[in-house]
Amino acid sequence: MGMRQLSGLDATFLYLETPEMPMHVGAMHLLELPAGHRGRYVNDLRRHIAARLPATPVLRRRLWWMPLNMANPAWVDAEPDLNEHIVEIRLPSGSARRADARTLMEEQVSLLHPVLLDRHRPLWKMHVIEGLPRSAAGRKQVGLVTQLHHAAVDGQAAVALANVLFDLTPEPRDIEIRPSRRTRTFRLDMVEMLRGALSHEAVQVARIVRDLPATLGTVAGTAKSALSVKNLLGQGSGNVTLAPATPMNATVTPARAFAAASVPLADLKALARVHGATLNDGVLMLCSSALRAYLQQHGALPRKSLVAAVPISLREAGDTRADNQASMSLVSLGTHLADPAKRLAHIRAATGAMKSTMGRMKSILPTDFPSIGVPWLIEAAASLYGKAKAAERLPQVANVVISNVPGPQVPLYLAGARVRSNHPTSIVVHGLALNITVQSFDAAMDFGLMADAAALPDVRALAQAVDAALDELRALPVPAAPAAVKPGPVSRKRPASRAAAPKKKPRAG
Structure with missing residues (x-):
């Protein structure tokens, strides 16, 4: 088996990680147990994950570091201890009377997210939360907070993993697992590490040299379009511009605050359709309206539009590999526009401009690159950026990260429990202290x-503003459909260009 070294993009999430910037992603799930359920759900989940482990290689590997951290680490096989990776948290007695299930879960995510994953183990963990109030149907509910390091997966790779772990019925399905023929590797010796790292570097350098002419041509064409006079004068989509200063553009601390919101998928789809927008435009509109209202309430709304950093997938259809294949684009949110209709039109123009630019760039954006010496460079730069509070001193290109990840639009079950909600939990970094990740479920x-x-600290107020933003979108007048033109009788007259000119009237004397 060849050495499975992390790609440059995957490894970057390791090098950027500090106590102030945990780099794991996951979700906050509310689970409803079946009627008459007995026993501890954490044991049900451990048995379920144990049965699915052969089909989930991302859960069965750990990092193996290069000598002196000189290049990207590699993945080696590992046997996860499910008693360590799937743990139970019991809320204090009376918690169910103090708050609703979502609020209690949000508090747990805020406490758990700052804790870094153990790099000596496979980079994932699941927390089962006991002590939540019962559901409206009177059934027991438990919470589940999942954590998976971003070095292992991006949003779509996490969805592919969920497709293996979750079921469409309360009764878990049987998964056909073919025995693997490859030799399992639990450790790498020095010679294999050095040979693999140098071979990987040579391949990356050769690829860059080979693709350089096409890459330069694509970049030049895209830059010429994006940096046109119209855009530079601020008359374009507003994507190519520096972002205004906001409370979100700050050096982050080790503490987190998490909040969740949900809107009906069918309603948002219908509203987007009648306004000639995409579902993603609808998501950006809700975020834009909520941010505008929140910042206005706090007296911090800039006169210039906020700019969102929006991840875009570089993944080919059907690719379910557990790695990162994504890049970042910029979209102006139109928060400077008080008129919701004008704001939605601004967002539609901004996303259209982004798609036009990124469509040409997707083919040449790298997810892997030479890495010798890169670990030292990135770790030092990340540390210096935080300690120098550069986020407050340097201009920013974006104010917030907004990610829309397509998810399953059907009911799901996990170890027999009905999944009632699936709120993504993502990362914040220096200069971007707010991340809004959205998933259809x-x-x-x-x-x-x-x-x-x-x-x-009051991010829950921003989450509540998402509901008000949906009401604002509902209140927008529906654009009138273009009137159908009835075909008239065919004219037999000569074209006007051939007709005789009318005689001039005599001028009044």
């Missing part, structure tokens, strides 16, 4: 708002 669009606790 069952009949809802579930929003997960992760914020630095010092920058946005």
